[in-house]
Amino acid sequence: MSGTNNILKLHHPIVLFWLLCTALLVGCSTPPMLVRMAQGVRDAVASIPPALFDMPAPGTTNPGDAPVVRHPRRVPFVDPAVEEYKRALAIAAEKAKLPPPANWAEMYQRLPKDDDDNIDWMAALTDKTVTPSGVIDAKDKDPGKTSDDDIELSTSGKPKRMVVFSHAAHTQWLTCTNCHNAIFKREAGNATITMEAIDDGQFCGVCHDKVALAQPSGCKGCHKVKAQKS
Amino acid sequence: MTRHLRALVLACLSLSTLLVCAAEPAKPAPPPPATVLGDVRFERKTKGDEEFAPAVFPHWVHRVKYKCYVCHNKEMGFGFKRGSASITMESIDAGKHCGACHKGEPAFGINFETCNRCHRK
Numbered sequence: 001m002s003g004t005n006n007i008l009k010l011h012h013p014i015v016l017f018w019l020l021c022t023a024l025l026v027g028c029s030t031p032p033m034l035v036r037m038a039q040g041v042r043d044a045v046a047s048i049p050p051a052l053f054d055m056p057a058p059g060t061t062n063p064g065d066a067p068v069v070r071h072p073r074r075v076p077f078v079d080p081a082v083e084e085y086k087r088a089l090a091i092a093a094e095k096a097k098l099p100p101p102a103n104w105a106e107m108y109q110r111l112p113k114d115d116d117d118n119i120d121w122m123a124a125l126t127d128k129t130v131t132p133s134g135v136i137d138a139k140d141k142d143p144g145k146t147s148d149d150d151i152e153l154s155t156s157g158k159p160k161r162m163v164v165f166s167h168a169a170h171t172q173w174l175t176c177t178n179c180h181n182a183i184f185k186r187e188a189g190n191a192t193i194t195m196e197a198i199d200d201g202q203f204c205g206v207c208h209d210k211v212a213l214a215q216p217s218g219c220k221g222c223h224k225v226k227a228q229k230s
Numbered sequence: 231m232t233r234h235l236r237a238l239v240l241a242c243l244s245l246s247t248l249l250v251c252a253a254e255p256a257k258p259a260p261p262p263p264a265t266v267l268g269d270v271r272f273e274r275k276t277k278g279d280e281e282f283a284p285a286v287f288p289h290w291v292h293r294v295k296y297k298c299y300v301c302h303n304k305e306m307g308f309g310f311k312r313g314s315a316s317i318t319m320e321s322i323d324a325g326k327h328c329g330a331c332h333k334g335e336p337a338f339g340i341n342f343e344t345c346n347r348c349h350r351k
Contacts, residue, residue, distance in 0.1 A: 104291060118267045119290055132297045136331055144299055178310075204339040206310045211268035211289050220323075225231035 001180055094130040116217050123215070132173070148173040151188050152225070161223035266290045285317075285348040306330060330344055 009015070027033055056062050097110075099109040111130070112123040124130045134142035147167040155162065180186045183206055191203060198205035206221075208214065214221025268289030274282065292301070301308045307315045307327060317326055322329035322340055328348075331337040337345050 103259070105261050106259040106289070107294060108266075109259040111294075123292060130294045132293060132295055134297045134300060136300060136336065144297060174299045174302075178299055178302055183310075185281070199262075211293075213267065 044132045088126045092126075095128055114213065114217055115214050116213075118213055118217075120215055121173075121212070122169060134175075144171070144175045147176075154189065155227075159223065159227055161220070162227045163222045164225050166217065262290075272279045272313075273318065275316075278283075283346075283351050286350055287348070 026039070095110075098110075101110060112120045112127065114120040114123075121130075125132075134144040151165040151167070153163045153165060183203060184191055193203045197203055198208065201210075201213040265326065266288065269288060270287040274284045297321045298305075300336065302310060309315065317327045319340070321327050324331060329340070333339050338347065
């Protein structure tokens with residue numbers, strides 16, 4: 001009985017603790033107190049030494065409040081193919097300003113040469129040094145046909161580089177019937193093209209190394225595409 | 231004063247260089263090499279009484295103006311293999327083979343003044 005009476009007394013420790021908690025809860029919930037607490041947090045953050053934050057690199061001046069210059073996060077993408085095309089266009093524009101060649105010697109000098117000092121005919125086409133016609137009489141209709149098919153030549157061995165035949169490059173000079181079907185059948189995979197056969201003047205060897213050269217000269221002229229590891 | 235003098239001297243120098251450059255005639259282009267890749271030499275099958283140089287076909291000269299299929303087709307009769315067309319002066323005169331173009335227009339005609347343009351050593 002006496003215990004119950006004791007708790008009801010004001011100076012009992014439990015009652016005192018409960019009073020304190022209630023006072024704190026009420027006090028902290030009032031707006032002025034919340035504002036004061038937020039200020040306290042802000043003061044605490046401000047008191048952290050600035051060395052712990054982002055600082056200008058040693059040796060550079062502090063930009064202060066100057067506007068921040070933001071550089072592009074990625075290096076702008078430069079397409080080598082587009083750059084190559086632009087360069088070719090610039091050369092072609094330069095060539096267009098030249099008067100027509102006075103004689104064949106001058107024409108020969110103007111023709112772009114490869115690393116073996118032979119004429120690079122594809123480059124001559126690209127930079128418009130030559131604009132060969134497909135007909136003798138300009139009034140006639142050009143019988144030439146073009147194709148954009150790229151044909152990857154399958155291999156029996158394991159070469160480091162594959163040959164991808166570009167129809168687009170070849171049909172700038174030739175038309176379908178020049179090669180089909182006398183040299184190559186129209187369906188891919190019909191011919192077993194070997195380097196021996198080419199050296200013997202068959203398949204690619206009908207023209208290549210005789211009037212036509214691939215660039216860059218040597219193996220890499222045709223064996224361009226790196227074979228994928230399987 | 232010295233600055234003006236220097237400018238004057240510079241102007242004189244550049245003017246003289248310009249004049250010298252302008253006075254020098256443009257160098258003629260060196261002749262193309264004797265044989266260019268693709269040149270076709272038609273060995274003569276029939277030799278006349280007098281020895282006559284065989285005709286040399288400069289592929290590169292023709293490639294400058296025409297694509298391959300202009301000549302390499304059935305109508306013209308030029309195959310890809312050397313000697314696939316039997317070209318004779320008669321066939322050329324009749325307007326076949328080389329004679330399709332070499333008749334004065336678009337290319338030089340065949341006469342005694344133009345023999346050595348093809349028949350050369």
